[in-house]
Amino acid sequence: MSTSTDAMPRPARSGWLTPRRAKAILKRVVLYLLLAIVAFFFAGPLYILLSTSFKTMPEIQAGGLMFLPHEPTAQAWVTAWGEACIGITCGGLKGYFGNSMMMAVPAVLISVMIGAINGYALAKWPFPGARFVFAALVAGNFVPFQVVLAPVSVTLRTLGLFGSVEGLILIHVIYGIPITTMLFRNFFLSVPNDLIKAARIDGAGFFWIFFRIVLPLSPSVIVVALILQFTGIWNDFLFAVSFSNPSSAPMTVALNNLVNSNFGVKEYNVHMAATVIAAAPTLILYILLGRYFLRGMTAGAVKG
Amino acid sequence: MIDIRISNCNKNYGSLRVLKDINLEIERGEFIVLLGPSGCGKSTLLHIVAGLDRLSSGAIEIGGRDVTDVEPKDRDIAMVFQSYALYPTMSVRSNMEFGLRMRGKPMAEIRPLVEDKARMLHIDHLLDRRPSQLSGGQRQRVAIGRALVRDPKVFLFDEPLSNLDAKLRASMRTEIKKLHQSLGTTAIYVTHDQLEAMTLATRMVVMKAGEIQQVGKPEEVYHRPVNLFVADFLGNPGMNFMKGRLRLEGGRVSADVGAATIPLDGYAFDTSPTDGQAVMVGLRPESVQPSTGGEPFALTLKPTLIEHTGSDNLVVLAMGSEEIVGKFPSDMLPKLGEPVAVGFDLSRLSVFDAQTERRI
Ligand SMILES: Nc1ncnc2c1ncn2[C@@H]1O[C@H](COP(=O)(O)OP(=O)(O)OP(=O)(O)O)[C@@H](O)[C@H]1O
Ligand SMILES: [Mg+2]
Numbered sequence: 001m002s003t004s005t006d007a008m009p010r011p012a013r014s015g016w017l018t019p020r021r022a023k024a025i026l027k028r029v030v031l032y033l034l035l036a037i038v039a040f041f042f043a044g045p046l047y048i049l050l051s052t053s054f055k056t057m058p059e060i061q062a063g064g065l066m067f068l069p070h071e072p073t074a075q076a077w078v079t080a081w082g083e084a085c086i087g088i089t090c091g092g093l094k095g096y097f098g099n100s101m102m103m104a105v106p107a108v109l110i111s112v113m114i115g116a117i118n119g120y121a122l123a124k125w126p127f128p129g130a131r132f133v134f135a136a137l138v139a140g141n142f143v144p145f146q147v148v149l150a151p152v153s154v155t156l157r158t159l160g161l162f163g164s165v166e167g168l169i170l171i172h173v174i175y176g177i178p179i180t181t182m183l184f185r186n187f188f189l190s191v192p193n194d195l196i197k198a199a200r201i202d203g204a205g206f207f208w209i210f211f212r213i214v215l216p217l218s219p220s221v222i223v224v225a226l227i228l229q230f231t232g233i234w235n236d237f238l239f240a241v242s243f244s245n246p247s248s249a250p251m252t253v254a255l256n257n258l259v260n261s262n263f264g265v266k267e268y269n270v271h272m273a274a275t276v277i278a279a280a281p282t283l284i285l286y287i288l289l290g291r292y293f294l295r296g297m298t299a300g301a302v303k304g
Numbered sequence: 305m306i307d308i309r310i311s312n313c314n315k316n317y318g319s320l321r322v323l324k325d326i327n328l329e330i331e332r333g334e335f336i337v338l339l340g341p342s343g344c345g346k347s348t349l350l351h352i353v354a355g356l357d358r359l360s361s362g363a364i365e366i367g368g369r370d371v372t373d374v375e376p377k378d379r380d381i382a383m384v385f386q387s388y389a390l391y392p393t394m395s396v397r398s399n400m401e402f403g404l405r406m407r408g409k410p411m412a413e414i415r416p417l418v419e420d421k422a423r424m425l426h427i428d429h430l431l432d433r434r435p436s437q438l439s440g441g442q443r444q445r446v447a448i449g450r451a452l453v454r455d456p457k458v459f460l461f462d463e464p465l466s467n468l469d470a471k472l473r474a475s476m477r478t479e480i481k482k483l484h485q486s487l488g489t490t491a492i493y494v495t496h497d498q499l500e501a502m503t504l505a506t507r508m509v510v511m512k513a514g515e516i517q518q519v520g521k522p523e524e525v526y527h528r529p530v531n532l533f534v535a536d537f538l539g540n541p542g543m544n545f546m547k548g549r550l551r552l553e554g555g556r557v558s559a560d561v562g563a564a565t566i567p568l569d570g571y572a573f574d575t576s577p578t579d580g581q582a583v584m585v586g587l588r589p590e591s592v593q594p595s596t597g598g599e600p601f602a603l604t605l606k607p608t609l610i611e612h613t614g615s616d617n618l619v620v621l622a623m624g625s626e627e628i629v630g631k632f633p634s635d636m637l638p639k640l641g642e643p644v645a646v647g648f649d650l651s652r653l654s655v656f657d658a659q660t661e662r663r664i
Contacts, residue, residue, distance in 0.1 A: 047642075053576035070508070094502075118329070118356060121346030181514035192387060192389065194385045194386075194387045194391050195391065195392075197351075197356050197376075197383070197389065198383065198385060198391075199391070199402075200356065200375075200376045200452075201354060201376045201381065201382065201383050201403075202377070202402050202403035202406050202450075202454075203377035203403055203407050204377075204402075204406050208406070212391075212402075213391050213393070216393035217392060217393060275611060
C-alpha cells in the first residue's frame with residue numbers, strides 16, 4: 001500500500017513515539033487485523049476446497065482438514081471432469097460444462113447487445129412514452145424469479161423450448177434485459193448530446209452513431225455488463241433446475257446432483273474439484289477483466 | 305437571393321414558449337449573428353434551422369426548398385458546436401472524413417479534400433492525433449475543419465469561441481471573418497459576445513425571451529436601437545439613460561431631464577413627439593467627451609468616480625440626482641470633485657418612450 005510509509009517508525013532526534021504517532025500506528029494495526037479477518041473468511045474455504053481436491057480419499061478420512069495434501073494427486077479432478085456419476089450417467093461434469101457454456105455465452109452476448117441498444121435509444125433518442133418504458137424496465141428488475149416460474153414454464157412448453165438449452169437462453173435473455181438496459185442507459189446519459197447531433201448532421205443514422213461513436217466510448221460499461229450477466233447466468237440455479245432436463249442441465253444443476261447424491265461413499269475430493277470447476281469461469285473472468293470492472297463502476301459513478 | 309427563410313416559427317416545450325413567431329430572411333452569403341441574453345432561444349433557433357429540433361409550428365426554407373420536415377443530414381448544412389463535439393475515439397483525420405464518408409464519397413476524393421482544409425487551418429500536422437491530445441484552440445480548428453470539408457450551403461455556429469481565452473478568441477474571430485470573406489458561404493452564428501457580434505456580422509439579430517427585437521447592420525443596431533432593451537444590451541459600458549419629459553415650444557422639441565434641457569432639433573423622430581411625453585434619453589459613453597468648446601451642447605459636471613481601462617478613462621459624472629458615464633481619452637484625467645466641461649454628441653442620441661420603451 002502506498003500509504004504505509006506514514007506508519008513506518010522513523011528514527012527521530014527525541015522520542016519518536018509521540019501520542020499522535022502511537023494513535024496512527026494503532027489505527028493501522030486495527031485496520032490490517034480487520035482486513036486479515038475478512039481475507040481469511042473468504043480465502044479459507046477456497047484453501048480447503050483446493051487442498052482437499054488434491055487429496056486421496058484415505059487421507060481425507062484420516063482427518064486433518066486444514067493440512068496440505070501429503071501426496072498431491074489430480075485423480076479427483078479427472079474423475080470430476082470425466083468419470084463421476086451424476087444421476088444415472090457416469091460421464092463427469094464435462095457435458096454439463098458444455099451445456100453451461102452453450103447457454104451462458106449466447107445469453108450473455110444477446111442480453112448485453114439488446115441492453116446496449118435499448119439503453120442507447122432510451123438515453124439518446126427520446127420518443128413518446130420513453131419514460132414509461134424506462135419505468136417498466138426498472139420495475140422489471142424487481143420481479144422475483146419465483147413469481148415467474150409457472151408462467152415461464154407454460155410459455156416455454158408452448159414454444160416447444162422446455163427442457164432445452166435454447167429455452168434457458170431465451171429466459172435468461174429476457175430476464176437480463178432490464179438490468180443491462182438500465183446499466184447502459186445510465187452510462188449513455190453521460191455521453192454528450194452534441195456528439196449525437198454532430199453525427200446526425202454528418203449524416204449518420206441511429207445504428208451508425210451507435211456502432212461508430214457511442215459504443216467505442218463504452219468499453220468499461222460493456223465489461224461491467226458482461227461480467228454481471230455472465231456471473232448471474234452461469235451461477236443461476238433456479239431457472240436451470242426448473243426448465244432443464246438431464247441432457248440440457250447446466251453446471252449448477254449437475255454439481256448439486258453430484259454433491260447431493262445419496263449413493264455410495266461421499267467422495268469429498270471429487271466434490272471439491274467439481275466445485276472449483278463450476279466456479280472457475282466466473283473466477284477467470286474476474287481475474288481477466290476485473291480491472292475494467294472496477295474502472296467501469298467508478299467511471300459511471302463520477303460522470304453520471 | 306434568399307438563402308434561408310424562417311417563417312412564423314414557434315417552439316414550445318410543454319407550456320414554455322421558447323420561440324415566439326420568429327420571422328427572418330437571410331440572403332445568400334450573409335453572416336448573421338444571433339445575439340441575446342442566456343436562455344433567450346438562440347441555440348434553439350439554430351438547432352431548428354439545423355433540423356435537430358422540430359418546430360411546433362412554422363416553416364423553414366433553405367435554398368428555396370422547404371426543409372421543415374427534412375432530416376439534418378439532407379439540409380446541406382454544417383454545424384460547429386460550443387463543445388466542439390469531436391468524436392473522441394477517432395483521429396482528427398477520421399473526424400474530418402466522417403461526414404464525407406457517410407455521404408458515400410470515395411476515399412480517393414476525401415483524402416486530398418481533408419488535407420487541403422487541414423493545411424488551410426494549420427492543423428495538417430495534427431491529423432493523426434486524438435481530440436484529447438489537442439489544445440482548446442486546436443480542437444476548435446478541427447471542429448471548423450470538419451464543417452469546412454463538407455462544403456455545405458450553410459454554416460451554423462453555436463458559440464464556437466466561448467471556451468477559448470480572450471487572446472485566442474480574438475485571433476480565431478479574425479480567422480472566421482477571413483474564412484467567410486473567402487468562401488462567401490451563408491452563416492448563422494450564435495454568440496454572447498458583443499465584440500464578436502459587431503465585428504463578424506453582416507447583419508445581427510438581437511433576441512429576448514424568444515422574440516426578435518431588432519435585425520440590422522451592426523452599426524445600425526448599435527446607434528439606432530429600436531427599444532430600451534437593445535440599447536441597454538449592447539455596449540460596454542452600457543448606454544446612459546436620462547429620465548425626462550418632452551417639451552414642445554414654438555415648433556422646437558427639447559427634453560427636460562431635470563438637471564438640463566437637451567435640445568432635440570436635430571433628432572429624427574420615428575413618431576411625432578407630444579408635449580409632456582415621458583421619455584428616456586439615451587446617449588452612449590463615447591458620445592460624452594471632454595468639451596473642446598465647439599460642441600453645440602455642453603455641460604459642466606462633477607466627476608465622482610474614474611475607472612482606467614488602459615485605452616481610455618471611464619468617468620462617472622454627477623448630473624442632478626443621476627449619474628452618467630463618459631469615455632475620456634486616457635490622457636484626459638479630470639480630478640475628482642472638480643467640475644469639467646463635458647461635450648455631448650447629440651447626433652448620437654436615442655430617445656425612447658418611457659411607457660412603451662420603444663424608440664420614438
Ligand atoms: N429540451 C428542453 N426542454 C425544455 N426546455 C428547454 C429545452 N431546451 C431548451 N429549453 C429552454 O429553452 C430556452 C432557450 O434555450 P436556448 O438553449 O435556446 O437558449 P440560448 O439562448 O442558447 O442560451 P445560452 O446563451 O445560455 O446558450 C431556455 O429557457 C431553456 O431552458
Ligand atoms: Mg445556447
